[in-house]
Amino acid sequence: MIAGFIAYAGEIHEPAHLVDGGVLAQYAWLIPLVPLVLMFAIVFFGKRLPYKGWELAEASMLFVAIYGVALLVMNANEGITHEGSIEIARIGSYTIEWGWVVDGLSIMMYAVVGVVGLAVFTYAKGYMEGDSRYTWFFAAFTLFAGAMLVLVSSANMIQLLVGWELVGLASYLLIGHYWEDHSNNAAAIKAFLTNKIADVGLVIGVIIVGVTVGSFRFGDILSAVSAGDSALAQVAFWAGLALFIGAMGKSAQFPFHVWLPDAMAGPTPVSSLMHAATMVTAGVYLLGRMFPFYQSDLFAADVKTWIIIIGSITLFAMGLLALVQDDLKRVLAYSTVSQLGYMTVAMGAGAYTAGLFHLFTHAFFKGLLFLCAGSVIHAVHSNNMSDMGGLRKPMPWTYRTFLAGSLALAGIFPLAGFWSKDEILASISYDAGHGGGAIASVVLWIAIAGAFVTAFYMARAVYLTFFGEYQGQAHPHESPRVMTYPMIGLAGLSIVGGFVNVPGLFTGFTEWLAARPLPMGDHHAESIDFALAATGLLVALAGIAAGTRVWRRDAATQRERDRFRVPLLYPLLEHRYFVDDLYRVALTDPIKGPVARFIDWTNTYVIDAVVNAFGAVAKGLARVVYGGFDQRGIDFVVNAVAGGTNEAGEMLRRTTTGRVQQYAGALFGGAVLLVVGLLIFT
Amino acid sequence: MLVSQFLVLAALLFSIGVYGVLVRRNAVLVLLSIELMLTAVSINLVAFGAYLQDTLLSGQVFALFVITIAAAEVGIGLAIVVMIFRNRSSANLDELDLMRW
Numbered sequence: 073m074i075a076g077f078i079a080y081a082g083e084i085h086e087p088a089h090l091v092d093g094g095v096l097a098q099y100a101w102l103i104p105l106v107p108l109v110l111m112f113a114i115v116f117f118g119k120r121l122p123y124k125g126w127e128l129a130e131a132s133m134l135f136v137a138i139y140g141v142a143l144l145v146m147n148a149n150e151g152i153t154h155e156g157s158i159e160i161a162r163i164g165s166y167t168i169e170w171g172w173v174v175d176g177l178s179i180m181m182y183a184v185v186g187v188v189g190l191a192v193f194t195y196a197k198g199y200m201e202g203d204s205r206y207t208w209f210f211a212a213f214t215l216f217a218g219a220m221l222v223l224v225s226s227a228n229m230i231q232l233l234v235g236w237e238l239v240g241l242a243s244y245l246l247i248g249h250y251w252e253d254h255s256n257n258a259a260a261i262k263a264f265l266t267n268k269i270a271d272v273g274l275v276i277g278v279i280i281v282g283v284t285v286g287s288f289r290f291g292d293i294l295s296a297v298s299a300g301d302s303a304l305a306q307v308a309f310w311a312g313l314a315l316f317i318g319a320m321g322k323s324a325q326f327p328f329h330v331w332l333p334d335a336m337a338g339p340t341p342v343s344s345l346m347h348a349a350t351m352v353t354a355g356v357y358l359l360g361r362m363f364p365f366y367q368s369d370l371f372a373a374d375v376k377t378w379i380i381i382i383g384s385i386t387l388f389a390m391g392l393l394a395l396v397q398d399d400l401k402r403v404l405a406y407s408t409v410s411q412l413g414y415m416t417v418a419m420g421a422g423a424y425t426a427g428l429f430h431l432f433t434h435a436f437f438k439g440l441l442f443l444c445a446g447s448v449i450h451a452v453h454s455n456n457m458s459d460m461g462g463l464r465k466p467m468p469w470t471y472r473t474f475l476a477g478s479l480a481l482a483g484i485f486p487l488a489g490f491w492s493k494d495e496i497l498a499s500i501s502y503d504a505g506h507g508g509g510a511i512a513s514v515v516l517w518i519a520i521a522g523a524f525v526t527a528f529y530m531a532r533a534v535y536l537t538f539f540g541e542y543q544g545q546a547h548p549h550e551s552p553r554v555m556t557y558p559m560i561g562l563a564g565l566s567i568v569g570g571f572v573n574v575p576g577l578f579t580g581f582t583e584w585l586a587a588r589p590l591p592m593g594d595h596h597a598e599s600i601d602f603a604l605a606a607t608g609l610l611v612a613l614a615g616i617a618a619g620t621r622v623w624r625r626d627a628a629t630q631r632e633r634d635r636f637r638v639p640l641l642y643p644l645l646e647h648r649y650f651v652d653d654l655y656r657v658a659l660t661d662p663i664k665g666p667v668a669r670f671i672d673w674t675n676t677y678v679i680d681a682v683v684n685a686f687g688a689v690a691k692g693l694a695r696v697v698y699g700g701f702d703q704r705g706i707d708f709v710v711n712a713v714a715g716g717t718n719e720a721g722e723m724l725r726r727t728t729t730g731r732v733q734q735y736a737g738a739l740f741g742g743a744v745l746l747v748v749g750l751l752i753f754t
Numbered sequence: 755m756l757v758s759q760f761l762v763l764a765a766l767l768f769s770i771g772v773y774g775v776l777v778r779r780n781a782v783l784v785l786l787s788i789e790l791m792l793t794a795v796s797i798n799l800v801a802f803g804a805y806l807q808d809t810l811l812s813g814q815v816f817a818l819f820v821i822t823i824a825a826a827e828v829g830i831g832l833a834i835v836v837m838i839f840r841n842r843s844s845a846n847l848d849e850l851d852l853m854r855w
Contacts (some may be wrong), residue, residue: 730852730853733775
């Protein structure tokens with residue numbers, strides 16, 4: 073095997089000792105709460121503020137970034153593990169809790185979400201300028217980040233599920249932000265439904281594990297794993313598979329990858345955050361959180377075979393798709409799917425550190441690449457690379473940062489991607505020799521081939537966007553500083569981000585992540601495997617060279633070269649392996665038509681009938697009340713009284729003649745009558 | 755002295771007054787007829803006062819009141835009649851129906 077002379081640590085890696093973390097850890101529940109509270113503040117008061125709510129969103133991300141980095145520094149100094157819970161409700165023997173966990177894994181996620189979020193939120197101020205739903209956008213965006221923090225801070229599976237669904241909701245709102253265009257709505261619904269289907273797996277897994285262990289807390293579940301709980305061991309394979317299906321949905325693994333490229337319909341900052349820190353990392357995070365469960369032979373170790381297979385299919389097949397896309401954002405989207413495949417493969421190979429390390433570095437350079445893509449799109453008013461070209465000169469900073477991100481993604485020494493990708497390759501190689509068997513050996517070659525593809529499509533993206541002649545109609549110009557500064561910041565992190573984990577020299581990141589209450593049972597490289605690192609680097613350089621060969625020369629015919637067609641393969645890639653078409657023919661159409669017809673029928677013949685019946689009854693009743701009771705009853709009495717009074721007045725008024733002598737006559741006549749009466753009756 | 759003679763006189767005067775009020779057209783004559791009726795009442799009061807030997811002389815005192823009120827009434831009545839005559843050049847009660855419905 074390639075990994076001939078690599079030294080590995082023992083199966084169990086434990087930091088020297090762990091501390092509680094003190095006040096900072098006790099108040100970590102503020103991390104998800106502050107963005108959620110500020111989200112409501114933006115909704116209610118945002119429009120009245122000088123920056124229309126952006127400042128509140130930015131403040132929430134600044135808070136998370138500072139808090140996350142402070143915890144990261146503390147954790148680097150002395151491993152922290154802290155868990156807090158507040159009971160919300162009790163159902164039978166189960167407890168619903170709001171919990172927060174502060175350990176190596178969640179601290180890393182807080183820092184990544186905070187730092188990338190801060191950059192993206194700053195950038196979004198420039199990018200979203202003039203948007204008709206500016207305030208609403210930042211409310212939903214803050215919800216998106218807050219939901220992810222609810223997810224990663226969760227100490228139990230129920231809260232994880234809540235955060236998981238909130239992320240789905242926020243992504244739905246943001247992908248469909250430009251809802252005036254029908255296709256954007258369709259993309260939002262597609263993302264939501266694809267995730268929902270996978271979420272069924274997650275819910276089943278949560279129920280199986282929670283009911284078997286008797287608690288939904290990760291702490292209790294992992295203690296049961298550590299103690300070798302036999303009841304959990306019996307259901308472990310199916311529970312593990314179900315949880316992995318949930319992770320596949322959020323992390324866009326084949327065959328649930330279809331939603332992520334369509335999610336490009338949202339504004340570019342959304343894509344950036346979604347692909348870097350929030351949403352798609354959730355699945356990998358879940359695998360990391362449950363890692364001992366998958367790692368232990370007693371439990372779901374068999375699922376790892378599936379994880380590594382799914383991951384390798386995703387990383388290679390989706391990488392190829394990035395080669396034929398004209399939409400710059402879609403190139404990056406398929407690239408993300410492919411990189412998520414790498415992370416999944418690492419998890420499947422039992423490399424906790426490697427998978428999450430790639431998540432960490434990928435967050436910086438993929439966030440950066442999307443911000444650059446947004447900057448370009450902002451300048452040329454088109455997503456398509458056929459409308460770009462030659463942007464190197466008008467947009468120097470976008471070009472430089474995009475190049476840094478591309479080289480980091482391609483895995484060129486010494487940028488961030490090199491270190492994390494190399495660690496993954498080393499992990500697969502180790503796994504091939506320690507229980508992974510033939511599958512891991514094949515996957516290693518696939519992963520190396522994937523590195524070639526990655527470099528190849530990124531070379532294509534760089535050349536088609538920034539080299540040659542400008543093909544579009546607009547007048548491209550560099551973006552404002554509010555957009556370029558976050559890009560430069562993330563570019564810096566993309567360049568140096570990998571040095572936190574250099575095997576054999578400085579393994580800080582490994583120890584940060586190892587700050588967990590129970591041992592992970594993972595394995596990770598203790599020294600650089602020079603042969604494998606050289607192979608990875610050479611393959612990446614070969615990819616760049618091949619990309620240069622195909623797309624660099626002869627600017628005028630670049631578009632022609634882009635259309636070079638390999639028989640069979642090109643149509644296959646162009647139609648995305650027909651997976652979307654298959655879903656449409658096999659799932660969407662058969663369900664959509666009958667369901668729509670049934671609902672239409674129900675609407676017409678059931679709901680409308682009931683409503684009409686109620687209407688008719690009410691109308692008839694009203695007619696009876698009006699005609700019989702009101703008109704003939706009450707009105708008759710009222711009119712009779714008025715009419716009688718009127719008639720009497722008509723008659724009596726005639727006695728008022730105005731003749732004094734008639735009055736006097738009546739007076740005397742009356743007096744006479746009185747006298748006569750008195751005489752008769754006394 | 756027979757009280758009945760005074761009563762007959764008063765009754766005659768009162769009847770003449772009633773006749774005048776009901777029949778005469780001229781407003782001045784109607785007012786005069788009312789005076790006749792009041793006079794008849796005064797005669798009755800004085801007559802009964804004398805007949806009953808009232809030490810407080812209440813009959814006579816009442817007669818004085820009636821005369822006072824009659825004077826006031828005639829004063830107002832004649833003033834109204836004069837104003838109507840000036841406005842309408844007539845004091846004929848048959849033409850006076852301003853208060854008709």
